Amino acid sequence: MLQIDTDRGLSGAAEPAVALERMVLFVVGEHRFGVPIDRIREIIPARPYTPLPGGEAFVCGLINLRGRIVTVVDLGARLGLAPASAHPDHSIVIVEYRGKLVGLAVQEVARIVAVDPDTLQSSAETLRSLRIDRAYLRGVGEADDEIFVAVEPDEILDPILV
Amino acid sequence: MELSQYGELFLSESREHVSAINHLLLALEQDAGSRETVEGVFRAVHTIKGMSATMGYRAVADLAHEMEDLLDRIRHGRVQAGGEVVDLLFAAADALERAIEAAVDEGDEEPDLSKLLAALRAAAAGGSADASGVAVPSGPEAAAGASPATDGGAGEDEEGDEVAGLLAVRFRVSADSMLAGVRAFMAVKRAREFGEVSELRPAETDFQLPEFDGAVRLALRTDADPDEVRAAIASVGEIAGAEAGPYRLRRALPEAQGDGGAAAADELGTARTDGAPSRARNIRVDLRRLDALMNQVGELVIVRDRLRQLAPGGTPELVESVDQAGRLIGELQDEIVRARMAPVWQVFDRFPRLVRDAARSLGKQVDFVIEGKEIELDRSMLDEIGDPLVHLLRNSLDHGIEPPAERKAKGKAETGTLRLSASRERSRVIIRVEDDGRGIQRERVLAKAVSSGLIRPDEAQALTPEEVDRLITRAGFSTAETVTDVSGRGVGLDVVATRVRALGGMLDIHSEPGRGTTFTLQLPLTLAIVRALLVRLGEETYALPLTHVGETTHLEPDDVRLVKGRTVALLRDEVIPLLSLRTLLGSGGEARPRADGRRPAVVLEVGDLRVGVEVDRLMGQQEIVVKSFDQTAGTLRLFSGATILSDGRPALILDAGSVVAGERAAEAPAL
Structure with missing residues (x-):
């Protein structure tokens, strides 16, 4: 189903010489989303949120991260999927965003994969089936027969945070 | 690196x-x-x-x-x-x-x-x-x-810039004096009669030590003639030599001159009363480090409050220890707050140049006076007030001070006076920008406010002069007929007012037609820790800084009325608008009235406006550490920050100014 449209495609992924990008995969509903590991500061279990009055539906609220106040956004709800924070034992991924720390609520943390960034597919066909704004997505990847969508944290957070 | x-x-x-x-x-x-x-x-x-x-x-x-x-x-x-x-x-x-x-x-x-x-x-x-x-x-x-x-031989380096109104004084008690310490005390006392003594070497307490060799140095803030000072000191008796002369700032010595630098630092070199740099007895500390310290102490303060709540149940020894720890934490906090203080000249010093340039480009003549340069403010506050002050100064130059010809025609001196002063009043710092210009032209302000739709013509009739003056701090207001690069268009006083409020301060305006305008900024000493009233709404706790809390009350059902479609509260003999925090925030779930029907409310005071805000429960006062948080696009602009409560959960800090802003806009003059 996945087309390989670059020369470096699959063969590149097989060779260790290629710079592989490590990504953490998260489960949201039936999808898997990948975020580059170097953007992730830590992953913490769910904790009570202090709501932000007037905040958008996908904004969970504020949490206390060892004395720092961090705003948490529900990754699922933000992408128009089922809210991840509805699960009582969801996780919060703390990502670095323009010098700040922001939380992304995800249903579950799956695992870490190493992918060749050049193999990420931006095939319209695959992405269209997701019904998610294309700007948020870097492409579709595959690791160990598992398909995931690499997301662009900056694009997801830019329109939200002021 | x-x-x-x-x-x-x-x-x-x-x-x-x-x-x-x-x-x-x-x-x-x-x-x-x-x-x-x-x-x-x-x-x-x-x-x-x-x-x-x-x-x-x-x-x-x-x-x-x-x-x-x-x-x-x-x-x-x-x-x-x-x-x-x-x-x-x-x-x-x-x-x-x-x-x-x-x-x-x-x-x-x-x-x-x-x-x-x-x-x-x-x-x-x-x-x-x-x-x-x-x-x-x-x-x-x-x-x-x-x-x-x-280059720059030692001889040349000796002389620094003179500091006006400051004398360097030295004297030596005769070697044969039996009571050298007492003589020295008396001489210093004489010096004090002329003005404030600082940089006393050795310290007064050391005069009685055997090591005291009779030589004393000090800096004296006075306008008196040096000769007079010298004579007064000599008159104490048994003074072998006394000198008094202008105080000179020492130039910063290059690092390489290690010994010379240390020796110089020991000289009368600690003064930082002027813009000239001096490295004596000061170390530079990264502000981030001070911020981190402040944060840690903030956490400690929270733990202290928690301990204090828990302690009464314990043994007397525990209670005493908690008490002691509490006191120490308080002192530590004071010390760190003090370490973060910096004199306002660090910001004020760039203004003379700015005023000169702006006055020039506007063709105005201005005598710019700065007072209270040495007043100290929290470093982070200092960084924040620069821009608002620039706005105020420019505003005074642009709109306040008249062109020389106009001043002359009015019988005023051609050169106007623009005064920037800082002073300390209890736990607040007052900064004033004062001009002797034309004052706020209220008719023009009104006309402008009506034409730009800020107020209705019938409202305009009823406004008091003070209320008219306050219009100039409303968003989108600007009377400059021509847009100048000095005060710009539309950006200005409303930004200043908002910024000052965000800092926990207040901006007052006082204007007399033809005589001038004074802008007064009241600022807290520090941003980081404030006393706040905690209130409860539904499941959530909100903090209200005490600077804007006038009082708290439980309103009886009879005290709440509907007047002209607006809810008001009768507070003794006063009628004030009553807002509901639930309505304002659009959260907190269903209201559950108390069994006795009484309604807890906080009276907010911003400027001379008093507004009641109804909450679910009043939780008492506490010191809170103000932290910033990242607002999302939709978040209501009613919060000045967030804090962490003793249970570890974040709570939002309500900005009183923004809460009552809507009320101010709707303020019915007839009320």
Whole structure:
């Protein structure tokens, strides 16, 4: 189903010489989303949120991260999927965003994969089936027969945070 | 990494020197003949040259070198420091500042300074008796100037800039005095009769020690004649020698002169009463480190409050220990708050230049007076007030102070006075911007407010003069008929008012037609820790800084009325608007009225406006640590920050100004 449209495609992924990008995969509903590991500061279990009055539906609220106040956004709800924070034992991924720390609520943390960034597919066909704004997505990847969508944290957070 | 660390140090020191240069140039403009002022500029430029050469910042060093050349000629009387030359030096100082920033910020391109360098060279050559060869600064003079180590002999370094109103006093008690300590005490007491004594060496408590050798030094803030001071001290008796003379600031010594520097630091060198840099007895601490300390102490304060709540159940020993720990934490907090304090001159010092330039471009004559430079504010607050003050100063120059001809026609002095003053009142700092200009022109303000739809014509009739004055701080208001680059368009006083409120302060306006306008900023000493009232709404707790809490009350059902479609509360003999926090925030779930029907409310006071805000429960006061948080686009603009409660959960801090802002807009004059 996945087309390989670059020369470096699959063969590149097989060779260790290629710079592989490590990504953490998260489960949201039936999808898997990948975020580059170097953007992730830590992953913490769910904790009570202090709501932000007037905040958008996908904004969970504020949490206390060892004395720092961090705003948490529900990754699922933000992408128009089922809210991840509805699960009582969801996780919060703390990502670095323009010098700040922001939380992304995800249903579950799956695992870490190493992918060749050049193999990420931006095939319209695959992405269209997701019904998610294309700007948020870097492409579709595959690791160990598992398909995931690499997301662009900056694009997801830019329109939200002021 | 190492170098960039020095880069920051270089940056902050150079900024101080540039600020000093600007100051001295302003003085030079007033008194072109002042050799001492020229010397001061020369030394500051020279120091920058030395430092930048060490750091390898070529562009900065080259520019400083050319400036130094010109200044050298001025101080030797070969070039006159006329208007054009001073303007050129101002331009060079600006370029120097930019070059410094560009050099440290490695990503920046080096500015092209060739034109300015040529102009400086031409100016230096212009007044030169031997114009030949001056254009290329390679003569023996220039060469000497280029190496900081061989230049600036000790004799020249001794003399720093005089500080007005400050005397350096020395005396020695006769070696044969039986009561040297007592004599010294008496002499210091005499000095105190003239004014404030500081930098007393040795300390008064050390006068009685066997090591006391009878020599005493001090700085005396007084306008008295030095001779008078000297005579008064000598009159104590058994004083072998007494001297009093102008207090001079010591120039910063290059790092290399280790011993000399230490010795100098021991001299009367600790004063930082002026813009000139001094490194004696001060260390530079990264502000982030102070912030981190402040945060930690903030956490400790929270833990202390928690301990205090828990302690009463424990043994007397525990209660006592908690008490003691609590006190110590309080003292630690005070100490750190103090360590973060910096004098306002660090911000004020850049204003004289700015006022000069703005007044010039507006064709106005202004005498700019600064008072209370030494008043201290929290460093982070200091960083925040700069822009609002610039707005206020520009506003006064643009709208307040009249052009010379108009002033003359009104029988006023052609030169207006713009006064910027800082003072301390209990736990607040008051900063005033005061002009003797035309005052707020209320008819024009009203006309403008009506035409721009801020108020309705019928409302305009009923406003008091003070209410009219306050209109100028409303968003989108600007009366400048022509848009000038000085006060800009529409951006201004409303931004100032908002910023000041965000800092937990207040902005008051007092204006007398024809006599002038005074803007008063009241600021808390520190931003980081405030006392707040905690209130509950549904499941959530909100904090309200006490600065704007007038009182708390439980309203009886009868006290709440509907007047002209608006809810009001009867508070003793006063009628105030009553808002509901639930409605304001659109959260908190369903209201559950109390069984007794009483309604807890907080009375907020912002300026002279009092507004009641109904909440679910009043939770009492607590010290909170103010932290910032990242707002999302949709978040209501009602919060000035967030804090962490003793149970570890974040709570939002309500900004009283924003909460009542809607009320102010809707304020019915008839009420």
